[in-house]
Amino acid sequence: MTIPYPTTQPLPLSTVSPPSGAARPRLTFLGVGYLGATYAICFAELGYEVMGVDVDPERIARLGEGEVPFHEPGLDELLRRNLASGRLRFSTSYEEAAEFGDVHFICVGTPQRADGMGADLSYVEASVSSLAQNLTRKALIVGKSTVPVGTAEWIEQLVGKHTPADLGVEVAWSPEFLQEGFAVEDVLRPNRIVVGVKSEWANGMLYAAHKGVFDLAATEDREVPLVVTDFATAELVKVAANAFLATKISFINAMAEVCEVAGGDVTQLAKAIGYDPRIGNRFLQAGVGFGGGCLPKDIRAFQARAQELGAGEALRFLHEVDLINMRRRNRVLQLAAELLNRRYGPAGPDLSGTRIAVLGATFKPNSDDVRDAPALAVAALLRKAGSDVRVYDPQGMENARKAQPDLTYEATMDDAVRDADLVCVLTEWADFRNADPAALGELAAGRRVVDGRNCLDSTAWTQAGWEYRGMGRP
Template sequence: MRASSTSLPNEGESIVASGSPRPRLTFIGVGPLGGTYAACYAELGYEVLGYDVDSGRIEKFSAGEMPFYERGLDDLVRKNVDNGRLRFTTDPQEVADFGDVHFLCVGTPPRKDSDSADLAYIESAVTTLAPLLTRRCLLVGKSTVPVGTAAWVQQLIDKHSSPDVEVEVAWSPEFLQEANAVDDVLRPNRIVLAAQSEWADELLQAAHKGVFELAAMEDREVPLVKTDFATAELVKVASNAFLSTKISFINAMAELCEASGGDVNALARAMGYDSRIGHRFLRAGIGFGGGCLPKDLRALAARGKELGVGESMRFLAEVEDINLNRRTKVVRLAAELCGRENGPNGPELSGLNITVLGATFKPDTDDVRDSPALDIARRMSNEGATVTVYDPMGMDNARMFRPELRYGHTLTEAVEGADLVCVLTEWEEFRHVDPEALSDLVAKPRILDGRNALDPQLWRNAGWTYRGLGRAAD
């Protein structure tokens, strides 16, 4: 950081170099993270410009269309594109000319040669923008990154920007949950800020002021945590690692319940009443997936090794092993339910028609990245079963990832002639299906409830052989 960037403006001088009453915001990378933030901050009254190198994505957003599904986001995009507060571009010069605060929202996928986060998109975004900046501004990281990244980004800025232009780096991690991301931006459960100077801190708070104003209007409080770079970089991955650990813990307890005759749902309910534990993420099933938890878990372990504390992070490998073993467990249970052998070479499923209800990693999203449901469908297919998949929202993405599987246009079409039905994503449509009506369509009334989302007695009363995870068999 250049020394001059720590200075505050003179009395009466705005901290916003563009002279705008509120800082003008850019979001670099308009995937599910940046696209959601851009629309929500426009809704909060900011002038917002979204940038991406993907011209197709920018064209869709500019037309008020959605390149991905996030509940409630389409209305916000259309509304704020129409009123002019929200625009999109592929021109980095336009970004540099427009923004007072630039939010980095690009992806940080695993590297091809390791579990460490690949920072190539971060580097490309920073080195593209930096030479184009002509006035004092703030670059704020929101992407999930390894600890130590913020200082490296400041070095990149100092190297590639003009020495006459003050550009400072700050960090403010995101905590978005897919299917709830709009509310997570507008009504966050906390905001974490890390800045290097009083000026940066003041501007960073101005960029978030709309969130606090909305909270005041709704008589809510939003906790504000001001901290250092390292802590801000660790908060997201540490939170995701903890949630992953909680999920794997209850799934390990499910195995114990099955072996001992216990009921993991009752166990989790009893445990969750302890306020130190809580009920959320304490639900046994087929494990976690998606674009965040698995990636962040591995990246945190990898970064721990790089920093010489790999032994302390070793338990994270066990968390992942338990999670992946749940997928194997479901395939073996499928064979067991259908009276097939689980031999040394794996379950024998050849000749079976199996319906998998659910392709996305969670309900209310179209995201199939690292989806346990879709991976289980693949594994069953590899073991010889004819697998038909149905999902209310994720069919197109599932077909791209797993074109070898069959896909039903409707739930009833998907289950027709099935020897086994597996509920692997807890969509409301699946929770409320009529088991008696379904029994007329299947070849064998057998159901494997991979999310413990159904009423076992209701299905058994309708003549189905029901099997949940962490519960006693019929």
Template sequence: MNTDESPRLTVIGTGYLGATHAVCMASLGYEVMGVDVDAAKIEKLASGQVPFFEPGLPELLTKTLESGRLRFTTSYEEVAEFGDVHFICVGTPQMPGSDACDVSYVDAAVTSLAPHLTRKALVVGKSTVPVGTAARLTHTIRELAPAGEEVELAWNPEFLREGYAVDDTLHPNRLVFGVASEWARERLTAAFRPIIDAGTPVVVTDLATAELVKVAANSFLATKISYINAMAEVCEATGADVRDLATALAYDDRIGGKFLQPGLGFGGGCLPKDIRAFAHRAEEIGVGQAVAFLREVDAINRRRRSRTVDLVRELLGGRLDGKRIACLGAAFKPNSDDIRDAPALDVARTMHGLGAYVRVYDPAALDNARRAYPELRYGTSAMDVAQDADVVVLLTEWAEFRQIDPYAMGEVVAHRRIVDGRHALDAEAWRAAGWEYRALGRC
């Protein structure tokens, strides 16, 4: 093992999490090697190309490659020889036809790496997995690794926000170390030394607790988002204003205003699949009732999408067929090109299926959207898709959409009608410009 204070790091999986982790750790001064079975992805990264949209990462990739501290390979034998601490950063999507988490990529990473581990090393899971996975993988590693019990497993969950992943990696609000020995804690501490020295709190715990932290955090955030959207349903039935309600609640410091934003709800590759997998795993281990509320959290979130379509239909007099609809947004959130479980595209596809002439624009996610949903039509700008539109629907709260001049857009549409699916616009400003404005939970 490398006897220097700074261990050599490897990152297994170079998707969103892995590429970001590899680049950021190299920027902190570590020697890092990334590995992936996808040779095309490795070639892109090695040539300085980030295969997804993440602000700040391309520049950092170029800098770390030029420094010589960051390299990429497709060889597990090479990374096993190189590394002291091996981070597993592969995806754990929802299993097809089930709410369960698909851990096959994690299993494949472990079974590919372990046979090449001939000396003492630490394998660190960062992927989001069902509780109990680490205990199972500990046995797998020790059975397959020539170094046997000299190889230890730890868990260090990630808490990245897409669009802010570089800052979240370099300046996290906490680090969680799930370890089974003092040596593993020391190795992880050495692997994050600059971040810890900057004052980041560290929670040292057991493997099972570390596995639970990420899904527990995402479940809480999803619950808070769905709670205010449930209140939006009540507001719609009573004539109340959910934005004013959320503002009043936010002044209570026991509640706070973060994630208390009413609107279309959450999507992406984490929150939806994590709460479903958490509920599924709880049922497997006999404590399903404890998190049964997560099923309703998921249901509330799904209803926001159909209710947004209802608002558009109401503005159009009850029918969508033949109507021209401009959809602003495709990504599940701004500052991202991620369209996984994107509410925006779900709404756009539903309206298309109901016979509407739908055109979509997004600043970053159009290529992904075109590949996934070729049946939809796409435009080159917000003004382009709004041309002759019967209604405009804001579905992803990009800054450039917030800054649209309602008078300028009013000159290109056929009718000044807008549904603000994200409560991102100044309702009074749009109404003053002659627009009929609607939003979930508001009159």
């Protein structure tokens, strides 16, 4: 039965029986990278029987041994606890997943295609096809990966190709909204749940699959908004949210560019406009721009999909959002050249004979993710300009070495700063924000600092004898 929209009234749980015969739906998460592993571990913590599935045997082995293969605060303890309870297991077998699960969440990556801006859906296709070919009973396949609008309809066709019609396998969509560094809270205590469904059965199964979230909210006297909608809207929610956040970040960085030529202070500007409740103060921190595995590739894929649908003009502004973001990286080179008294020519600065400490490699603090990280990109640009670059990051060193093996990495912040002519703070880790500028000044060859995240106390650094440059600050 097709259900009307909009609605927030799920089918009563008494009428929804998981096809496996279990008391509550058994859940699988297909793809246990950052997204899938986090959800699998947290839903086991909520009391569900959960299986994480991946084609990477090394990743599965590490998770099965209680080791989270990435940095996310609080997740290690939850993993070990739920492995011990028996509620959580991991496998490389899609046959095992099909036999076990009632609700199968697709959590594989959707990277930018090598030949353009669009999303690469090959991992989605492989996971759905591998699962569907092994299904022997009714099940619900739910997309969580960030995808171009229209993907859910395409997955329905894939499922129809690989499963007999009498099994009644259905598809739904429920986007994720994880923030790296806060992902455990985002799963256990989400600020909303969005589901795109076509039937009352799918609606009821998804409600049952999230009942643990609602029960936890009830014990804490909270409400979790539930939006039940159609496929296209559910798919668009995530990319629209990411496009808005990217636009907000690039807006304040555009204001930083204006402040730099007009003599204004973008931190004070952001503070003033942030008091307006229509604007708010989140994501108004000017700096070297956004990065990570989501915002950059998602806004590009959104533009590409809009172009395919004939709505490219509507998202033309996202091209400028992207350009502003990338431009902020070169601004660090300009500031470095100014502080080091080097000419900045058409080909950039010549920084040969200098040593620069880069503090930060990840795209944000409380993460080890260096995908499209501005900090690491700037470090590579500084090295290309001829500088001897020394990089330190509290969590991202291993991943940074793989991404930029030609850079030099130091074991501590002090080691990176020692004998440096310039220090660039490019990720706002607490270790860097709270560092003693006087003590670091004793180590550096020259007291010059570029605050690429506007996260330092400029007065304290200046009083400690440092020549300070922020982003969009006088």
